[in-house]
Amino acid sequence: MKWLLNALSSSLGRKFVMAITGLLLCGFLVAHLAGNLLLWAGADVYNGYAHKLHEQAALLLVAEIGLFALFAVHIVLAFRLTGGNRMARGQEYAVKQNKGEGDGVGWGRPDSFMFISGLVILGFLILHLSDFKFNDTDGLAPFDKARAVLRTPLRTAGYLTGFLFLFLHLLHGVASTFQTLGINHKKYNQLIRIVGVLFSASVCIGFASCVGWAWAFTGAPSTTPAPAVDQATVSQAEPTPEATAKPEAKSEQTN
Amino acid sequence: MAGRGMNLTLKIWRQAGPKAKGEFQTYKLGGVSPDMSFLEMLDVLNEQLIQHGEESVAFDHDCREGICGMCSLMINGQAHGPDKATTTCQLHMRRFRDGDTIVIEPWRATAFPVVRDLVVDRSAFDRIIGQGGFVSINTGNAQDANCLPVPKHNQEKAMEAAACIGCGACVAACKNASAMLFVSAKVSQLALLPQGEPEAARRVVKMVAQMDKEGFGGCTNTYECEAACPAEVPASNIARLNREYMKAVLLSDEMP
Ligand code: HEM
Numbered sequence: 001m002k003w004l005l006n007a008l009s010s011s012l013g014r015k016f017v018m019a020i021t022g023l024l025l026c027g028f029l030v031a032h033l034a035g036n037l038l039l040w041a042g043a044d045v046y047n048g049y050a051h052k053l054h055e056q057a058a059l060l061l062v063a064e065i066g067l068f069a070l071f072a073v074h075i076v077l078a079f080r081l082t083g084g085n086r087m088a089r090g091q092e093y094a095v096k097q098n099k100g101e102g103d104g105v106g107w108g109r110p111d112s113f114m115f116i117s118g119l120v121i122l123g124f125l126i127l128h129l130s131d132f133k134f135n136d137t138d139g140l141a142p143f144d145k146a147r148a149v150l151r152t153p154l155r156t157a158g159y160l161t162g163f164l165f166l167f168l169h170l171l172h173g174v175a176s177t178f179q180t181l182g183i184n185h186k187k188y189n190q191l192i193r194i195v196g197v198l199f200s201a202s203v204c205i206g207f208a209s210c211v212g213w214a215w216a217f218t219g220a221p222s223t224t225p226a227p228a229v230d231q232a233t234v235s236q237a238e239p240t241p242e243a244t245a246k247p248e249a250k251s252e253q254t255n
Numbered sequence: 256m257a258g259r260g261m262n263l264t265l266k267i268w269r270q271a272g273p274k275a276k277g278e279f280q281t282y283k284l285g286g287v288s289p290d291m292s293f294l295e296m297l298d299v300l301n302e303q304l305i306q307h308g309e310e311s312v313a314f315d316h317d318c319r320e321g322i323c324g325m326c327s328l329m330i331n332g333q334a335h336g337p338d339k340a341t342t343t344c345q346l347h348m349r350r351f352r353d354g355d356t357i358v359i360e361p362w363r364a365t366a367f368p369v370v371r372d373l374v375v376d377r378s379a380f381d382r383i384i385g386q387g388g389f390v391s392i393n394t395g396n397a398q399d400a401n402c403l404p405v406p407k408h409n410q411e412k413a414m415e416a417a418a419c420i421g422c423g424a425c426v427a428a429c430k431n432a433s434a435m436l437f438v439s440a441k442v443s444q445l446a447l448l449p450q451g452e453p454e455a456a457r458r459v460v461k462m463v464a465q466m467d468k469e470g471f472g473g474c475t476n477t478y479e480c481e482a483a484c485p486a487e488v489p490a491s492n493i494a495r496l497n498r499e500y501m502k503a504v505l506l507s508d509e510m511p
C-alpha cells in the first residue's frame with residue numbers, strides 16, 4: 001500500500017485528505033447543532049437527549065476518538081500546507097495586489113485567511129471543551145449547565161466570535177471542497193456556491209441561536225438532579241464568569 | 256530626464272546574480288509615450304542607463320506579441336500588470352498616468368530563482384513538461400477526416416488548456432506560489448484528446464511528482480491564477496487535474 005501513502009502525501013493527496021476531513025467535520029457540526037437546538041424544546045427534551053447520548057458510552061468513545069482523529073489530521077495538514085506555501089513563495093513581494101475576486105464575496109476574502117480562521121476555531125474549541133467536557137460542575141442538569149455557561153458576557157463574546165470565524169472558514173471551505181474533489185461543472189458551480197453560503201450561514205446562526213436562548217430563557221431551572229440546597233439559594237447578583245459554575249436563580253425566574 | 260509625454264518614477268528590483276543580495280533602485284524616466292508598450296518603456300530606460308555608463312536592467316522577453324511566454328514582471332503587485340488577459344509585452348503605457356510610481360519585481364517563487372534583476376529561471380516548468388513524456392503522432396499523409404472522432408466540446412476545452420504559454424504568471428500571482436494551473440493545463444490538453452489518452456495516467460502521476468519536487472506550493476482554490484493568466488486558462492482545469500490524479504492513483508496500474 002506504499003502507492004496509496006505516496007499518493008496521499010503528494011500535494012494533491014494532502015489537499016484531498018483536508019477536503020474529506022473538512023467535509024466529515026461539517027457532518028459533525030450538523031449532528032452537534034441538531035442536538036443543541038433541542039435547548040429550544042425545553043428542559044425535559046434536552047436533558048432526555050443528553051442522558052440518552054451519555055448512556056451510549058462505548059459508541060461515544062468511538063465517536064470521540066474518530067472526531068479527535070479528524071481534527072488532528074485536518075490541523076496537522078493545515079500547518080503543513082500553510083508552512084509549505086510560505087516556503088514556496090520564499091521572498092515576499094514588496095507590493096501585491098489581487099486581480100480576481102476570490103470567493104466572489106467581500107468580507108476581506110475568507111479564502112485568504114483560512115489558517116487564521118482555523119486557528120480561531122481551534123481556540124474556540126479549547127474553550128468549549130474546557131467549559132463542557134472537562135468541567136464537571138456540581139451536578140447541574142445539562143440544560144441548566146448550558147444556560148449557566150453561555151449566559152455570561154465573556155462566554156457569549158467568545159462563543160459568538162468562534163461562530164463568526166467558523167462561518168468565514170466554511171464560506172470558503174465548503175465550496176472549495178468540491179473543487180479539491182474534482183467537481184467543477186458549469187451546470188452546478190452556482191449551486192455549489194449557494195449551498196456553501198447557505199450551509200455556513202445556517203450552521204452558524206443555529207449555534208448562535210443557542211447563545212441567544214441562554215439569555216432569552218427565563219423559565220425555571222430543570223427539576224432533574226440539581227441539589228435542593230443550591231436551588232433554594234436566591235441571588236440577586238448579575239451572573240459573573242465565576243458564577244457560571246453555580247446555579248443561579250434570579251427573582252424573575254422563580255415566578 | 257523630464258520631457259514631453261509621461262513622467263514616471265520606477266522602483267525596480269536590481270540583483271547582480273542568483274546569490275547576490277538584491278534591492279530596489281529608483282529611476283526617474285521622462286518623455287514616456289503613452290503608445291509605448293511596457294517593455295519599450297524599459298528599453299528607453301536601459302538606453303539612458305547605458306548612456307550614463309550604468310548596468311542596464313535585465314528582463315525576459317522574446318516575441319513581444321503575447322505568444323511566447325517569455326516576458327514576466329510583477330507590476331505594482333500584479334503579474335503582467337493591471338490588465339486581464341494581457342502579457343507584459345502587450346501592456347501599454349497609456350494604462351498609467353503621468354506622475355505615477357511603478358514598482359517592478361521579478362516573479363517570486365522558490366522554484367523560480369532570480370537569475371539577474373527581473374529575470375527568473377523557469378526551467379522547473381520544462382522539467383515538469385519533460386516528465387509528461389511524449390505522444391505519438393504519425394507524420395506523413397493527412398489522416399482521413401473524422402477517422403479519429405473528437406467531440407467538439409472536448410476539442411474546445413483542450414484548445415483552451417493548450418493556450419497556456421508557460422509564462423509562470425499563475426505561480427507569481429498565487430499566494431502559495433502554486434503551479435497547479437500550469438500543470439493542470441498541460442495535463443488537460445492531452446487528457447481530453449484521444450491522442451493523449453494512452454499515457455494519461457502515467458503523465459499525471461509523473462507531472463504531479465515533479466511539481467512537488469520543484470517546491471511549488473499547494474493549491475487553496477483562491478483562483479488568483481485564473482485571474483492573472485494572460486491566456487485565460489480556466490481553473491476548471493485544476494479540478495480536472497484533481498480528478499485525473501485520483502483516477503490514475505486509484506484505477507490505473509501506475510505506482511505513484
Ligand atoms: C469544525 C471545524 C472545522 C471545519 C468544519 C473545517 C472545514 C474545512 C473545509 C471544508 C475545508 C476545505 C477543504 C478544501 O478546500 O479542500 C477546510 C480547509 C482548511 N482548514 Fe478547516 N475546518 C475546521 C477546523 C479547522 C482548524 C481547527 C484549522 C486549524 C488551523 C483549520 C485549517 C484549515 C486550513 C489551513 C484549510 C485549507 C485552506 C484552504 O484550502 O484555503 N480548519 N476546512
Ligand code: FES
Nearest residue numbers: 317319324326344
Ligand atoms: S514577450 Fe512573448 S509573450 Fe511577452
